[in-house]
Amino acid sequence: MKAVGLVVEYNPFHNGHAYHVEQSRLASGADVVIAVMSGPFLQRGEPALVSKWARTEMALAAGVDLVIELPAPFASQNAEIFARGSISILEALGCSSFCFGSEDGSIDPFMEAYYFMTKQQSSYDAALRTHLSSGNSYPKAASLAYQELSNGLKLVDLSKPNNILGFEYIKTALHHSFDIIPATIKRIQADYHETQLGAQPIASATGIRKALAEKGSTISTIKQYVPETTAESLNRYIRTYGSLHTWEDYWPLLKYRLLSASSAELAEIAEMEEGIEYRLKSMVLHSTSFQDFMVKIKTKRYTWTRLQRVCVHILTGTYKETTKKLQESPSYLRILGMNDNGRDYLHQIKKHISLPLVSRLASFKEDSIHADIQASTIYTLGLKEPFQSLLLKREYESPVIYRKMV
């Protein structure tokens, strides 16, 4: 059996994702579609709208055959670490290829960008330092340095977040000489950051979340842009757990932690650099909501996403020292869900894979999975009781979701 791998967050699963699953299967000629998916906290430093279990259900309903969790130390992290974790997991699972969506749908500009950057590393590093020292954020400085060097060449535009991710996927695969082959398909409509919902059935996840966050909006507001199973799943989640999850639900905990931890403790938090802990501690005193806090702490130097990730690290107690070691490479494969096809595939590869497959927390005693348990536990605290205890129970019982194929 031949497998294609996708790197996903499904927050929530929408029509563009369904197209991605379908086209990846077609283009790769694979028998199995495997998704490696962030758990409770996402790459942009946000809690997922719904639990990883609910998002796994959406994925399986739309034809994904196997869903594996991206461990927490890779999930709420910059593009490089996020890509390292994701592509390493797809390689470990024996995927022949991985497939991501891009503007052009052409892999060559990405590959060429990688080879170009490998050759130009020292000039790039020098340019990057220059732009960083002028007070730019890391992504901005990286983009400026890259533009200067690649001026006139036909390389991929790395000022777009989605292209950065694609580039990092390829970098991981090629740098580690993985067997997995990079591929991309052309995205349809909806820019990554497009936030206005249009008349077409395709909208970005950002646009969908924005619409959901608006006052008085219901799931039917976004019905046009998601498969029926997503709408049903979101509605069921609200019925079962009382609400979707937003950063504001965690604000009292984040505020408490920022007020109670010393600056020295905060300095040890992952991605906390250059003394921003002092800025955070002083701004939190007069902030009355997460949004208010974010606006107050934002500077040219740090992107919104980076600051949100720092907030996730504070909330989940993710420290530099412990996390760095865990970020070298994934050490297990946690199964969130599968259908018959996914199960057959696992059965086939089981003896050939080097990482342990984890289907139940109780039967996997390695310390390395602690960060996932911690993140999932803290994620439940965004709900009110009795929903909080209900989701916590779900997290600890953790039976893999199995979907019978029809």
Add this chain to the structure above:
Amino acid sequence: MKAVGLVVEYNPFHNGHAYHVEQSRLASGADVVIAVMSGPFLQRGEPALVSKWARTEMALAAGVDLVIELPAPFASQNAEIFARGSISILEALGCSSFCFGSEDGSIDPFMEAYYFMTKQQSSYDAALRTHLSSGNSYPKAASLAYQELSNGLKLVDLSKPNNILGFEYIKTALHHSFDIIPATIKRIQADYHETQLGAQPIASATGIRKALAEKGSTISTIKQYVPETTAESLNRYIRTYGSLHTWEDYWPLLKYRLLSASSAELAEIAEMEEGIEYRLKSMVLHSTSFQDFMVKIKTKRYTWTRLQRVCVHILTGTYKETTKKLQESPSYLRILGMNDNGRDYLHQIKKHISLPLVSRLASFKEDSIHADIQASTIYTLGLKEPFQSLLLKREYESPVIYRKMV
């Protein structure tokens, strides 16, 4: 001017307290009554019903002339440390005597108990160890050891919490050869732990709090047992800040902290001993309220009060190492409120006292006051917004309450 000192919590100020103030003034012949009062978290390991400012107003209204804050490292602590902080502050303020309420109203059984215990220290220590090793809580073991040794002697009964406090006050004064003279007055009615409100105008603070905590109860439920100014002050507090403070308001934060901190971190928390951090971490997972949690963690080995104090330490981030040093002796005198009389007294003693008088946080830059700021800041988190920000503003602006005498 001659001053008498009282050790108080006023949670809330009731008719028994008014009697205590009045009788202490009479019995001592003092011109000034000074109260050293716990701030936001109390000796029994509970958040105060209302802020220290509101409780200061109640005290001044009832005739206390000067209110000084007992620093946080002494407040939510066992009787020995609580007494050490309180009596040291009253000594530093130049009080001629201190006066506490007791069953008998006679100081001799306390003094004799102190002298007896000083002589019998090694036999007492041995008996204490024996009773501790049979699994008794510290207060229980101490009481058993004391009873054995004092059998037949006319000493104070140290199985009663209030007598333990009185004994520790005296121990502090005599052990340090302070100039301050111990005195006691007879308490009227209401045992310390009496929780049923009766027909008399005197009830214990515990009974009053219990009545307030009952569903549907209003301030008028307790009107009979408190001065009018207390009832008014409590009502005004609810109008201004939305609610009184109870442990349940801090439960989400305590739960979050217990879930996010590692066992190793928790082991460093003040009063955390013998590995109870493991018990706390495992029990919190399935607890849905503070009350539920307390019932689950309670064992014969630890008193309810001790466990509540550990919870305060976790909530406020109070660690063994930093706290121990601060508990040696108070290093400042923070004024919460005064009337003209109190002000005149301060003016008189100002040049003779060795500890700095603090009337504004902004003008006192010593690290030692950080624990007070931290406790007061975290105390505000029990309120909802916009009340939380309102109380926080009050804490940081911190003007001393001044009451004009009429």
